[in-house]
Amino acid sequence: MMSSSLFARRMALLAASVLLLAYVLGPVAWLLSSALQREADITSIPPHWIPHPPTLASFRAIVQAGLGTLPADAAFVPSTAQYLLPALRNSLVVACAVVVLNLAVSVPAAYAMAKIRYVGRNLSVYFMLATRVIPDIALVVPFFLFVRKLGLLDNVGALIITYLAVTVPFSVFMLLSYFEGLPDELDKAARVDGCSRFGALVRVFLPLALPALVAVILFTFLTSWNEFLFALMFTQTAASQTVPIVVASFTSDFTTSFSFINAAGVVAIVPPVAIAVLFERYIVSGLTAGAVKG
């Protein structure tokens, strides 16, 4: 029989968990719920948590606006609505490109820093990390001048370049500490077994570093997907604007359309959630794979 004090303790913990959960997931629930409601129902008091009746009108409007088939009399649609679908494409292109290029640079860099002795090794690690001490806001102007000089204003290329500069140092750092944790003798064994340095990296270190790779992929994708400041400065039109910029523009309209904004919000969180769900099992399987024991 559970003692009453233990019971009380458990109840208190349970209540605290529920409260925390509500705090974290409440806004997401409201986002989902209101995306499926009509504008009039969203603003009604008291609010309906369960859409009554649920409607896909806002999602339909997003597609129609993107395709240019929106009826002229459509109500509660922001004036910049037609930019949302191109922005989704831009965001995906930027995020995927940054993930791929980031791995292509940071994996060999981290391996070299972890397993090859060369003069200036420590210095290069510190220098690389030091670049991340500078706040982004201080980098905006130099980056802007740089991007303009390259003729990349209003081009997704500008975002890919700047996001790489922002994400590579931390990615290298994450991979570096992981590679350093893998024994040097594995590297030596692979090379004696016939692998070049690059072969040892690809055939031995990458499979073992899967959890760290997944972490880097998630970090890089989410950073690129969510980034606002640089995107605001370097993009001007639908040719390069990303989702955060377009969604933000919805609020600066004459009338704010909550149902449409929330539907756009749902669309914006689908790719990161999908990526997280996709890679979650790799994180778990990577952690449970047999490690080296001495």
Next chain:
Amino acid sequence: MAQIEFHEVAKRYANGHVALENLNLQIRDREFLVLLGPSGCGKSTTLNMIAGLEEVTEGSLRFDGVEVNAVPAHRRDVAMVFQSYALYPHKNVYENIAFGLRMRRHPAAEIDARVRAAARSLEIEHLLERRPAQLSGGQRQRVALGRAMVRQPSVFLMDEPLSNLDAALRVSMRASIKALHQSMHTTFVYVTHDQAEALTLADRIVVMREGVVQQLGSPDDIYERPANRFVASFLGSPPINFVDGELEADGAGGVRFRSAGASAFTLAVDDDVRTQFASRAGQRVSVGIRAEDVDEHAGDGRCTISGEIRSLLPVGSDQFVGIDVGERPGTQMGAGPGAQPVFFRAGKERRFAVGERVSIPLNRHRLHLFDQTTGTNLRTALS
């Protein structure tokens, strides 16, 4: 099948650390060479240079007469067994063993045959599907041996392969490794800090210290004729006893050893040393006496050491008797405040008591005399 030659090789690191200095060494084809020394003596660096895992800073490293300084590890025909085994955690045993062959693009059927043959000879056939994490230390050790064996390399390198095993397994694996060398007909280079392992396995031993070769020779050479005090102290269990003293004229045209301690004693020495060093009376030397160099039949008393028994250490087959010979040494062997006991081996049928005074007749032909300042064996000056 390869002969390996180090020609005036040095290894220096960017931070100024010198791992090896002027190494000249010829490793013969198909020999079992053991690199022996304390940690930091450069033995692993030497091995890694043969493997191509460390660059040669200076000098020339040759395989069968061809310089390989610039040949990367994966293009040298060497296999290596590591102290931590370094099995690939994400591959099963079969794939671990097959990996080196796959990298060298052997046909699949041949790989399969070789892996299974190696697994059979190492008795790990039933483990082929397992991951390294599911194996015991001894099993991992066998997989690591298998991974090197299947390659049929021309040089087989081992870096302290037994030091992570428990004592009983270590002794049985020594026999397996020796058998492996005999069956593979290839050059073995083996690094260890365990003198017993070196004496058991080696055709020749290289004793190293602080990046410098101290002595190269057969196990008998190294044990019976140590080149210097360091080599003498590194081999043998219990360690060789040292007593400091000097050479003294014996009044018959030769010299003998006289200890420096409070209760000085003299020891007659081997004839060639006695006469050749007749003019060196007064030279400060240490005598090295191994515990087993007792000669029950030497009756003349000219080479006898006596003292009070301080400790008795039975070891099953024998016993070691620690005797206080009145020596108060300084720093050499880290002696405590009391007298440094000198240990002798005695049959266990003899009964001793702590506190008893005994006289131990020594075999004067087997005493080692070392110059106190240089540490070199006086005999090496003879030859």
